[in-house]
Amino acid sequence: xxxxxxxxxxxxxxxxxxxxxxxxxxxxxxxxxxxxxxxxxxxxxxxxxxxxxxxxxxxxxxxxxxxxxxxxxxxxxxxxxxxxxxxxxxxxxxxxxxxxxxxxxxxxxxxxxxxxxxxx
Numbered sequence: 001x002x003x004x005x006x007x008x009x010x011x012x013x014x015x016x017x018x019x020x021x022x023x024x025x026x027x028x029x030x031x032x033x034x035x036x037x038x039x040x041x042x043x044x045x046x047x048x049x050x051x052x053x054x055x056x057x058x059x060x061x062x063x064x065x066x067x068x069x070x071x072x073x074x075x076x077x078x079x080x081x082x083x084x085x086x087x088x089x090x091x092x093x094x095x096x097x098x099x100x101x102x103x104x105x106x107x108x109x110x111x112x113x114x115x116x117x118x119x120x
Contacts, residue, residue, distance in 0.1 A: 005072055010061045018058070022051040039102050046095035053077050053092075070096050 029044045053073050057063060060080065064072045074096065078089045 004064065004066050004069075005057075005076055006063050006065055008058070008061055008063050010059050012059065015055045015058050018051050018055050022048045022055075025051075042095065043099050043102050046092075046099040049092055049095065056081070 025044050025048045029041055029048075032041055034041055050070055050073065054063070057073060057076055062076065064070070064076070071093070074089060074092050078084060084092075
């Protein structure tokens with residue numbers, strides 16, 4: 001199955017559940033030693049950002065699925081909302097790529113350092 005943006009019924013209850021999960025993940029990240037768990041921190045920051053983006057899409061009545069779903073989600077948010085700059089969208093995509101590398105190859109933080117993820 002290819003990458004898709006699928007129209008669904010907006011689900012506020014599911015969105016709130018995802019938000020609570022994102023908040024919990026951020027609490028966990030704050031408690032981690034960045035020197036010791038940098039790869040986990042990068043992965044968790046990206047997963048939290050992706051969850052927040054998926055909440056927006058969910059409330060808009062969309063979800064992504066299939067291969068390339070995360071990239072499609074970032075592209076959707078970039079087109080539908082002008083709140084994120086090109087630099088911020090690029091950073092999110094860089095985190096996506098780093099997370100994929102960490103997930104599939106169990107490697108170190110490659111293109112993004114944990115210090116960069118903490119910048120406002």
